[in-house]
Amino acid sequence: MASITDIIMQQVKSATSNVNIPSNVQEQVLGGLGNSILGSLTQTVAKPGGVDLVKGLLTGSSNAATSPITKLAGSLFSSNVLSKLNLGALGTTLSGLIPTIMGSLGGILKDQDGDGDVDLNDIIITLKGGSSNSGASLLGAATSILGGLGGMFGKK
Numbered sequence: 001m002a003s004i005t006d007i008i009m010q011q012v013k014s015a016t017s018n019v020n021i022p023s024n025v026q027e028q029v030l031g032g033l034g035n036s037i038l039g040s041l042t043q044t045v046a047k048p049g050g051v052d053l054v055k056g057l058l059t060g061s062s063n064a065a066t067s068p069i070t071k072l073a074g075s076l077f078s079s080n081v082l083s084k085l086n087l088g089a090l091g092t093t094l095s096g097l098i099p100t101i102m103g104s105l106g107g108i109l110k111d112q113d114g115d116g117d118v119d120l121n122d123i124i125i126t127l128k129g130g131s132s133n134s135g136a137s138l139l140g141a142a143t144s145i146l147g148g149l150g151g152m153f154g155k156k
């Protein structure tokens with residue numbers, strides 16, 4: 001199974017495939033979109049009630065367009081990428097793709113550990129990119145955030 005970063009980048013590339021991004025900033029834009037989305041997920045999961053928000057988004061049970069996670073991703077992208085690149089109308093177009101990308105992540109979170117429900121352990125396994133026995137390491141910021149949360153809830 002692909003890691004969440006791989007899945008996000010696949011969706012970013014798919015959503016931007018018909019957008020004419022100048023080649024000199026394409027890597028920054030695509031990476032910025034991916035980092036903003038991953039950052040919004042990892043920041044949200046660390047907040048009270050955040051695990052449920054991430055669970056709702058990644059299972060597809062909540063509306064990505066109105067999700068605070070999507071709003072945060074847009075803010076991160078705007079402040080960390082668009083403010084530095086001065087892309088004008090293209091920046092507005094790119095920001096408008098974030099709800100679509102977030103919506104495409106719905107359904108990636110499923111019962112990974114076979115216990116019959118989708119819980120924190122399943123979020124951790126999904127972010128690791130495989131089964132609980134895969135040995136894949138967690139992603140940068142998600143390592144400390146989700147590892148710590150898993151420990152609080154007795155998950156390993």
